[in-house]
Amino acid sequence: MATMAVDLVSVMGKKCIIVLDAYFAVGPVFSILQKSLDDQGERLIHVVTRAKSNVVAYLDPPSKTGKPGRPRQYGSRLRLMDLFEAMVGQFEQTTIVLYGQSKEVSFLCLDLIWKPIGEKVRFVLVRDGSEQFILMCSDVELLASDIIRAYSYRFKIEVSFKMLKHLMGVFSYRFWTSVWPRIGKSNVSDLSSIKDQHSQRLIRQTANAIEAFMNFGCIATGILQIISLNFHQTIWGKYLGWLRTVTSTIPSEEVVKSVIQEEYYHNFRSFKNSAIYRIIMSKNRKPTVDAMPLAA
Known part of the structure:
Protein backbone atom coordinates (compact mmCIF):
# COMPACT_ATOMS: atom_id res chain seq x y z
CA MET A 1 0.00 0.00 0.00
CA ASP A 60 12.27 14.02 24.54
CA PRO A 61 15.55 12.73 25.99
CA PRO A 62 16.96 14.64 28.96
CA SER A 63 19.70 17.20 28.42
CA LYS A 64 23.26 15.99 28.29
CA THR A 65 24.85 15.87 31.71
CA GLY A 66 28.45 16.01 30.57
CA LYS A 67 29.15 12.77 32.37
CA PRO A 68 30.88 9.85 30.64
CA GLY A 69 28.71 7.44 28.72
CA ARG A 70 26.33 7.48 25.82
CA PRO A 71 23.59 10.11 26.12
CA ARG A 72 20.03 8.87 26.30
CA TYR A 153 -13.31 10.20 5.73
CA ARG A 154 -12.40 6.52 6.06
CA PHE A 155 -16.06 5.80 6.80
CA LYS A 156 -17.00 6.86 3.27
CA ILE A 157 -14.21 4.71 1.86
CA GLU A 158 -15.38 1.66 3.82
CA VAL A 159 -18.96 2.10 2.58
CA SER A 160 -17.69 2.34 -0.99
CA PHE A 161 -15.71 -0.89 -0.59
CA LYS A 162 -18.79 -2.57 0.85
CA MET A 163 -20.83 -1.54 -2.20
CA LEU A 164 -18.12 -2.67 -4.60
CA LYS A 165 -17.68 -6.04 -2.89
CA HIS A 166 -21.18 -7.10 -1.88
CA LEU A 167 -23.44 -5.23 -4.31
CA MET A 168 -21.42 -5.01 -7.51
CA GLY A 169 -19.23 -8.11 -7.08
CA VAL A 170 -16.15 -6.18 -8.22
CA PHE A 171 -13.78 -8.53 -6.39
CA SER A 172 -15.49 -11.71 -7.64
CA TYR A 173 -13.41 -11.94 -10.79
CA ARG A 174 -12.34 -15.36 -12.04
CA PHE A 175 -9.45 -14.57 -14.35
CA TRP A 176 -6.37 -16.72 -13.95
CA THR A 177 -3.65 -18.50 -15.86
CA SER A 178 -1.69 -21.59 -14.93
CA VAL A 179 1.62 -19.91 -15.78
CA TRP A 180 1.20 -17.38 -12.96
CA PRO A 181 3.44 -18.42 -10.02
CA ARG A 182 1.47 -19.73 -7.09
CA ILE A 183 1.22 -17.54 -4.01
CA GLY A 184 1.35 -19.14 -0.57
CA LYS A 185 1.32 -17.81 2.96
CA SER A 186 5.10 -17.63 3.15
CA ASN A 187 5.99 -16.51 -0.36
CA VAL A 188 5.13 -13.77 -2.84
CA SER A 189 4.42 -13.89 -6.55
CA ASP A 190 7.77 -13.09 -8.18
CA LEU A 191 7.09 -12.37 -11.83
CA SER A 192 10.72 -11.51 -12.57
CA SER A 193 11.43 -15.23 -12.94
CA ILE A 194 9.07 -15.49 -15.94
CA LYS A 195 11.23 -15.24 -19.07
CA ASP A 196 9.05 -17.02 -21.62
CA GLN A 197 7.27 -14.48 -23.86
CA HIS A 198 4.16 -16.62 -24.18
CA SER A 199 3.83 -16.86 -20.39
CA GLN A 200 4.46 -13.14 -20.02
CA ARG A 201 1.70 -12.42 -22.52
CA LEU A 202 -0.76 -14.67 -20.65
CA ILE A 203 0.06 -13.02 -17.33
CA ARG A 204 -0.28 -9.56 -18.88
CA GLN A 205 -3.66 -10.46 -20.36
CA THR A 206 -4.84 -11.85 -17.03
CA ALA A 207 -3.77 -8.73 -15.14
CA ASN A 208 -5.45 -6.51 -17.73
CA ALA A 209 -8.67 -8.54 -17.48
CA ILE A 210 -8.70 -8.21 -13.68
CA GLU A 211 -8.07 -4.47 -13.81
CA ALA A 212 -10.70 -3.96 -16.52
CA PHE A 213 -13.29 -5.97 -14.59
CA MET A 214 -12.71 -3.95 -11.41
CA ASN A 215 -12.65 -0.62 -13.26
CA PHE A 216 -15.94 -1.39 -15.01
CA GLY A 217 -17.42 -2.25 -11.62
CA CYS A 218 -16.26 1.10 -10.22
CA ILE A 219 -17.69 2.91 -13.24
CA ALA A 220 -21.01 1.09 -12.83
CA THR A 221 -21.12 2.09 -9.16
CA GLY A 222 -20.51 5.70 -10.13
CA ILE A 223 -23.35 5.54 -12.66
CA LEU A 224 -25.70 4.24 -9.96
CA GLN A 225 -24.70 7.15 -7.73
CA ILE A 226 -25.27 9.69 -10.50
CA ILE A 227 -28.71 8.24 -11.21
CA SER A 228 -29.50 8.29 -7.49
CA LEU A 229 -28.59 11.97 -7.15
CA ASN A 230 -30.33 13.19 -10.29
CA PHE A 231 -33.41 10.94 -10.54
CA HIS A 232 -34.19 10.05 -6.92
CA GLN A 233 -37.90 10.83 -7.24
CA THR A 234 -38.25 8.54 -10.27
CA ILE A 235 -36.32 5.77 -8.52
CA TRP A 236 -38.50 5.90 -5.40
CA GLY A 237 -41.61 5.95 -7.58
CA LYS A 238 -40.63 2.71 -9.30
CA TYR A 239 -39.10 0.93 -6.31
CA LEU A 240 -41.11 -2.20 -5.48
CA GLY A 241 -39.32 -3.12 -2.27
CA TRP A 242 -40.10 -2.23 1.32
CA LEU A 243 -37.81 -0.39 3.71
CA ARG A 244 -38.54 -0.32 7.40
CA THR A 245 -36.92 3.10 7.81
CA VAL A 246 -36.21 5.58 5.03
CA THR A 247 -33.35 7.74 6.30
CA SER A 248 -32.74 9.83 3.18
CA THR A 249 -34.50 11.14 0.12
CA ILE A 250 -31.51 9.95 -1.91
CA PRO A 251 -31.83 6.20 -2.60
CA SER A 252 -28.87 3.91 -2.04
CA GLU A 253 -26.98 2.19 -4.83
CA GLU A 254 -28.77 -1.03 -3.93
CA VAL A 255 -32.20 0.56 -4.41
CA VAL A 256 -31.16 2.05 -7.76
CA LYS A 257 -29.76 -1.28 -8.93
CA SER A 258 -32.98 -3.05 -7.95
CA VAL A 259 -35.10 -0.60 -9.96
CA ILE A 260 -32.84 -0.82 -13.03
CA GLN A 261 -32.85 -4.63 -12.94
CA GLU A 262 -36.64 -4.71 -12.73
CA GLU A 263 -37.08 -2.16 -15.51
CA TYR A 264 -34.60 -3.87 -17.79
CA TYR A 265 -36.18 -7.27 -17.25
CA HIS A 266 -39.68 -6.10 -18.15
CA ASN A 267 -38.55 -3.93 -21.05
CA PHE A 268 -35.81 -6.14 -22.40
CA ARG A 269 -37.07 -6.26 -25.99
CA SER A 270 -37.31 -2.49 -26.09
CA PHE A 271 -33.51 -2.41 -26.19
CA LYS A 272 -33.14 -4.30 -29.49
CA ASN A 273 -30.80 -1.67 -30.88
CA SER A 274 -28.42 -1.80 -27.92
CA ALA A 275 -25.14 -3.70 -27.88
CA ILE A 276 -25.97 -5.50 -24.62
CA TYR A 277 -29.17 -6.88 -26.18
CA ARG A 278 -27.25 -8.31 -29.13
CA ILE A 279 -24.62 -9.83 -26.83
CA ILE A 280 -27.23 -11.52 -24.64
CA MET A 281 -29.21 -12.83 -27.59
CA SER A 282 -26.06 -14.19 -29.23
CA LYS A 283 -25.56 -16.37 -26.15
CA ASN A 284 -29.10 -17.71 -26.31
CA ARG A 285 -29.28 -21.43 -26.98
CA LYS A 286 -31.93 -22.07 -29.58
CA PRO A 287 -33.42 -25.56 -29.21
CA THR A 288 -33.43 -27.74 -32.31
CA VAL A 289 -36.34 -29.90 -33.42
CA ASP A 290 -34.37 -33.11 -32.88
CA ALA A 291 -33.39 -32.12 -29.37
CA MET A 292 -36.96 -31.38 -28.27
CA PRO A 293 -38.69 -34.28 -26.51
CA LEU A 294 -41.88 -35.52 -28.08
CA ALA A 295 -45.04 -35.55 -26.00
CA ALA A 296 -48.00 -37.82 -26.57
Whole structure:
Protein backbone atom coordinates (compact mmCIF):
# COMPACT_ATOMS: atom_id res chain seq x y z
CA MET A 1 0.00 0.00 0.00
CA ALA A 2 2.74 2.46 0.95
CA THR A 3 4.75 1.64 -2.17
CA MET A 4 1.67 2.15 -4.35
CA ALA A 5 1.11 5.56 -2.74
CA VAL A 6 4.72 6.57 -3.41
CA ASP A 7 4.45 5.51 -7.06
CA LEU A 8 1.19 7.41 -7.51
CA VAL A 9 2.43 10.62 -5.91
CA SER A 10 5.67 10.51 -7.90
CA VAL A 11 3.55 10.63 -11.06
CA MET A 12 1.18 13.31 -9.75
CA GLY A 13 3.93 15.45 -8.29
CA LYS A 14 1.58 16.84 -5.63
CA LYS A 15 1.57 16.67 -1.86
CA CYS A 16 -1.07 14.50 -0.25
CA ILE A 17 -2.22 12.85 2.95
CA ILE A 18 -3.17 9.19 2.94
CA VAL A 19 -5.55 7.82 5.57
CA LEU A 20 -5.02 4.24 6.70
CA ASP A 21 -6.37 1.94 9.41
CA ALA A 22 -4.49 0.54 12.39
CA TYR A 23 -3.10 -2.36 10.34
CA PHE A 24 -0.68 0.11 8.72
CA ALA A 25 0.41 1.78 11.97
CA VAL A 26 3.86 0.19 11.70
CA GLY A 27 7.34 1.55 11.20
CA PRO A 28 8.00 0.22 7.66
CA VAL A 29 4.97 2.08 6.26
CA PHE A 30 6.11 5.39 7.75
CA SER A 31 9.69 4.76 6.59
CA ILE A 32 8.63 4.07 2.99
CA LEU A 33 6.54 7.24 2.84
CA GLN A 34 9.41 9.31 4.23
CA LYS A 35 11.39 8.64 1.06
CA SER A 36 8.90 10.43 -1.20
CA LEU A 37 10.37 13.93 -1.59
CA ASP A 38 9.93 16.80 -4.02
CA ASP A 39 12.71 18.77 -5.74
CA GLN A 40 13.15 20.95 -2.63
CA GLY A 41 13.57 17.91 -0.41
CA GLU A 42 10.17 18.32 1.27
CA ARG A 43 7.94 15.35 1.95
CA LEU A 44 5.22 14.65 -0.58
CA ILE A 45 3.23 12.18 1.51
CA HIS A 46 2.06 12.28 5.10
CA VAL A 47 -0.02 9.59 6.74
CA VAL A 48 -2.93 9.67 9.17
CA THR A 49 -3.74 6.36 10.78
CA ARG A 50 -5.35 4.90 13.85
CA ALA A 51 -2.81 3.69 16.38
CA LYS A 52 -2.90 0.24 17.91
CA SER A 53 -4.31 0.06 21.42
CA ASN A 54 -0.93 -0.96 22.87
CA VAL A 55 1.03 1.89 21.27
CA VAL A 56 3.83 3.45 23.30
CA ALA A 57 5.87 6.59 22.69
CA TYR A 58 8.65 8.52 24.39
CA LEU A 59 9.24 12.02 25.65
CA ASP A 60 12.27 14.02 24.54
CA PRO A 61 15.55 12.73 25.99
CA PRO A 62 16.96 14.64 28.96
CA SER A 63 19.70 17.20 28.42
CA LYS A 64 23.26 15.99 28.29
CA THR A 65 24.85 15.87 31.71
CA GLY A 66 28.45 16.01 30.57
CA LYS A 67 29.15 12.77 32.37
CA PRO A 68 30.88 9.85 30.64
CA GLY A 69 28.71 7.44 28.72
CA ARG A 70 26.33 7.48 25.82
CA PRO A 71 23.59 10.11 26.12
CA ARG A 72 20.03 8.87 26.30
CA GLN A 73 18.10 8.76 23.02
CA TYR A 74 14.65 8.66 24.56
CA GLY A 75 12.90 10.15 27.53
CA SER A 76 10.23 8.57 29.69
CA ARG A 77 8.15 5.78 28.15
CA LEU A 78 4.42 6.48 27.87
CA ARG A 79 1.64 3.99 27.26
CA LEU A 80 -0.77 6.28 25.47
CA MET A 81 -4.01 4.53 26.38
CA ASP A 82 -3.22 5.26 30.04
CA LEU A 83 -3.15 8.99 29.31
CA PHE A 84 -6.93 9.12 28.86
CA GLU A 85 -7.14 8.89 32.65
CA ALA A 86 -3.77 10.31 33.68
CA MET A 87 -4.16 13.55 31.67
CA VAL A 88 -7.94 13.86 31.63
CA GLY A 89 -7.78 17.48 32.77
CA GLN A 90 -5.68 18.53 29.76
CA PHE A 91 -8.14 17.45 27.06
CA GLU A 92 -9.54 20.20 24.84
CA GLN A 93 -13.06 20.49 23.46
CA THR A 94 -13.75 21.20 19.81
CA THR A 95 -16.67 21.04 17.41
CA ILE A 96 -15.97 19.50 14.03
CA VAL A 97 -18.11 18.36 11.13
CA LEU A 98 -18.19 14.56 10.98
CA TYR A 99 -20.33 12.67 8.46
CA GLY A 100 -22.15 15.88 7.57
CA GLN A 101 -23.11 16.75 11.16
CA SER A 102 -21.54 19.00 13.78
CA LYS A 103 -20.15 16.97 16.63
CA GLU A 104 -18.33 17.86 19.82
CA VAL A 105 -15.31 15.76 20.74
CA SER A 106 -12.49 16.13 23.24
CA PHE A 107 -8.89 15.55 22.30
CA LEU A 108 -5.33 15.74 23.54
CA CYS A 109 -2.54 16.45 21.04
CA LEU A 110 0.99 15.27 21.84
CA ASP A 111 4.17 15.25 19.76
CA LEU A 112 6.17 12.26 20.96
CA ILE A 113 9.05 10.16 19.69
CA TRP A 114 7.88 6.92 18.11
CA LYS A 115 10.59 4.31 18.40
CA PRO A 116 9.88 2.35 15.15
CA ILE A 117 11.07 5.36 13.11
CA GLY A 118 13.07 7.22 15.76
CA GLU A 119 11.27 10.49 15.03
CA LYS A 120 8.44 12.54 16.43
CA VAL A 121 4.89 11.70 15.47
CA ARG A 122 1.79 13.70 16.31
CA PHE A 123 -0.52 11.61 18.48
CA VAL A 124 -4.12 12.74 18.95
CA LEU A 125 -6.03 11.07 21.77
CA VAL A 126 -9.73 11.37 20.94
CA ARG A 127 -12.71 10.86 23.22
CA ASP A 128 -15.99 10.68 21.32
CA GLY A 129 -18.71 10.01 23.86
CA SER A 130 -17.95 6.61 25.37
CA GLU A 131 -15.48 5.74 22.62
CA GLN A 132 -11.81 6.61 22.90
CA PHE A 133 -9.06 6.01 20.37
CA ILE A 134 -5.67 7.33 19.28
CA LEU A 135 -4.73 8.76 15.91
CA MET A 136 -1.21 9.15 14.53
CA CYS A 137 0.05 11.62 11.96
CA SER A 138 3.52 11.96 10.46
CA ASP A 139 2.96 15.70 9.96
CA VAL A 140 3.57 17.36 13.33
CA GLU A 141 2.27 20.68 11.98
CA LEU A 142 -1.19 19.43 10.99
CA LEU A 143 -3.93 20.61 13.35
CA ALA A 144 -5.49 17.98 15.60
CA SER A 145 -8.98 18.86 14.35
CA ASP A 146 -7.84 18.32 10.75
CA ILE A 147 -6.34 14.94 11.69
CA ILE A 148 -9.65 13.85 13.23
CA ARG A 149 -11.59 15.11 10.24
CA ALA A 150 -9.26 13.37 7.79
CA TYR A 151 -9.65 10.05 9.57
CA SER A 152 -13.44 10.40 9.53
CA TYR A 153 -13.31 10.20 5.73
CA ARG A 154 -12.40 6.52 6.06
CA PHE A 155 -16.06 5.80 6.80
CA LYS A 156 -17.00 6.86 3.27
CA ILE A 157 -14.21 4.71 1.86
CA GLU A 158 -15.38 1.66 3.82
CA VAL A 159 -18.96 2.10 2.58
CA SER A 160 -17.69 2.34 -0.99
CA PHE A 161 -15.71 -0.89 -0.59
CA LYS A 162 -18.79 -2.57 0.85
CA MET A 163 -20.83 -1.54 -2.20
CA LEU A 164 -18.12 -2.67 -4.60
CA LYS A 165 -17.68 -6.04 -2.89
CA HIS A 166 -21.18 -7.10 -1.88
CA LEU A 167 -23.44 -5.23 -4.31
CA MET A 168 -21.42 -5.01 -7.51
CA GLY A 169 -19.23 -8.11 -7.08
CA VAL A 170 -16.15 -6.18 -8.22
CA PHE A 171 -13.78 -8.53 -6.39
CA SER A 172 -15.49 -11.71 -7.64
CA TYR A 173 -13.41 -11.94 -10.79
CA ARG A 174 -12.34 -15.36 -12.04
CA PHE A 175 -9.45 -14.57 -14.35
CA TRP A 176 -6.37 -16.72 -13.95
CA THR A 177 -3.65 -18.50 -15.86
CA SER A 178 -1.69 -21.59 -14.93
CA VAL A 179 1.62 -19.91 -15.78
CA TRP A 180 1.20 -17.38 -12.96
CA PRO A 181 3.44 -18.42 -10.02
CA ARG A 182 1.47 -19.73 -7.09
CA ILE A 183 1.22 -17.54 -4.01
CA GLY A 184 1.35 -19.14 -0.57
CA LYS A 185 1.32 -17.81 2.96
CA SER A 186 5.10 -17.63 3.15
CA ASN A 187 5.99 -16.51 -0.36
CA VAL A 188 5.13 -13.77 -2.84
CA SER A 189 4.42 -13.89 -6.55
CA ASP A 190 7.77 -13.09 -8.18
CA LEU A 191 7.09 -12.37 -11.83
CA SER A 192 10.72 -11.51 -12.57
CA SER A 193 11.43 -15.23 -12.94
CA ILE A 194 9.07 -15.49 -15.94
CA LYS A 195 11.23 -15.24 -19.07
CA ASP A 196 9.05 -17.02 -21.62
CA GLN A 197 7.27 -14.48 -23.86
CA HIS A 198 4.16 -16.62 -24.18
CA SER A 199 3.83 -16.86 -20.39
CA GLN A 200 4.46 -13.14 -20.02
CA ARG A 201 1.70 -12.42 -22.52
CA LEU A 202 -0.76 -14.67 -20.65
CA ILE A 203 0.06 -13.02 -17.33
CA ARG A 204 -0.28 -9.56 -18.88
CA GLN A 205 -3.66 -10.46 -20.36
CA THR A 206 -4.84 -11.85 -17.03
CA ALA A 207 -3.77 -8.73 -15.14
CA ASN A 208 -5.45 -6.51 -17.73
CA ALA A 209 -8.67 -8.54 -17.48
CA ILE A 210 -8.70 -8.21 -13.68
CA GLU A 211 -8.07 -4.47 -13.81
CA ALA A 212 -10.70 -3.96 -16.52
CA PHE A 213 -13.29 -5.97 -14.59
CA MET A 214 -12.71 -3.95 -11.41
CA ASN A 215 -12.65 -0.62 -13.26
CA PHE A 216 -15.94 -1.39 -15.01
CA GLY A 217 -17.42 -2.25 -11.62
CA CYS A 218 -16.26 1.10 -10.22
CA ILE A 219 -17.69 2.91 -13.24
CA ALA A 220 -21.01 1.09 -12.83
CA THR A 221 -21.12 2.09 -9.16
CA GLY A 222 -20.51 5.70 -10.13
CA ILE A 223 -23.35 5.54 -12.66
CA LEU A 224 -25.70 4.24 -9.96
CA GLN A 225 -24.70 7.15 -7.73
CA ILE A 226 -25.27 9.69 -10.50
CA ILE A 227 -28.71 8.24 -11.21
CA SER A 228 -29.50 8.29 -7.49
CA LEU A 229 -28.59 11.97 -7.15
CA ASN A 230 -30.33 13.19 -10.29
CA PHE A 231 -33.41 10.94 -10.54
CA HIS A 232 -34.19 10.05 -6.92
CA GLN A 233 -37.90 10.83 -7.24
CA THR A 234 -38.25 8.54 -10.27
CA ILE A 235 -36.32 5.77 -8.52
CA TRP A 236 -38.50 5.90 -5.40
CA GLY A 237 -41.61 5.95 -7.58
CA LYS A 238 -40.63 2.71 -9.30
CA TYR A 239 -39.10 0.93 -6.31
CA LEU A 240 -41.11 -2.20 -5.48
CA GLY A 241 -39.32 -3.12 -2.27
CA TRP A 242 -40.10 -2.23 1.32
CA LEU A 243 -37.81 -0.39 3.71
CA ARG A 244 -38.54 -0.32 7.40
CA THR A 245 -36.92 3.10 7.81
CA VAL A 246 -36.21 5.58 5.03
CA THR A 247 -33.35 7.74 6.30
CA SER A 248 -32.74 9.83 3.18
CA THR A 249 -34.50 11.14 0.12
CA ILE A 250 -31.51 9.95 -1.91
CA PRO A 251 -31.83 6.20 -2.60
CA SER A 252 -28.87 3.91 -2.04
CA GLU A 253 -26.98 2.19 -4.83
CA GLU A 254 -28.77 -1.03 -3.93
CA VAL A 255 -32.20 0.56 -4.41
CA VAL A 256 -31.16 2.05 -7.76
CA LYS A 257 -29.76 -1.28 -8.93
CA SER A 258 -32.98 -3.05 -7.95
CA VAL A 259 -35.10 -0.60 -9.96
CA ILE A 260 -32.84 -0.82 -13.03
CA GLN A 261 -32.85 -4.63 -12.94
CA GLU A 262 -36.64 -4.71 -12.73
CA GLU A 263 -37.08 -2.16 -15.51
CA TYR A 264 -34.60 -3.87 -17.79
CA TYR A 265 -36.18 -7.27 -17.25
CA HIS A 266 -39.68 -6.10 -18.15
CA ASN A 267 -38.55 -3.93 -21.05
CA PHE A 268 -35.81 -6.14 -22.40
CA ARG A 269 -37.07 -6.26 -25.99
CA SER A 270 -37.31 -2.49 -26.09
CA PHE A 271 -33.51 -2.41 -26.19
CA LYS A 272 -33.14 -4.30 -29.49
CA ASN A 273 -30.80 -1.67 -30.88
CA SER A 274 -28.42 -1.80 -27.92
CA ALA A 275 -25.14 -3.70 -27.88
CA ILE A 276 -25.97 -5.50 -24.62
CA TYR A 277 -29.17 -6.88 -26.18
CA ARG A 278 -27.25 -8.31 -29.13
CA ILE A 279 -24.62 -9.83 -26.83
CA ILE A 280 -27.23 -11.52 -24.64
CA MET A 281 -29.21 -12.83 -27.59
CA SER A 282 -26.06 -14.19 -29.23
CA LYS A 283 -25.56 -16.37 -26.15
CA ASN A 284 -29.10 -17.71 -26.31
CA ARG A 285 -29.28 -21.43 -26.98
CA LYS A 286 -31.93 -22.07 -29.58
CA PRO A 287 -33.42 -25.56 -29.21
CA THR A 288 -33.43 -27.74 -32.31
CA VAL A 289 -36.34 -29.90 -33.42
CA ASP A 290 -34.37 -33.11 -32.88
CA ALA A 291 -33.39 -32.12 -29.37
CA MET A 292 -36.96 -31.38 -28.27
CA PRO A 293 -38.69 -34.28 -26.51
CA LEU A 294 -41.88 -35.52 -28.08
CA ALA A 295 -45.04 -35.55 -26.00
CA ALA A 296 -48.00 -37.82 -26.57
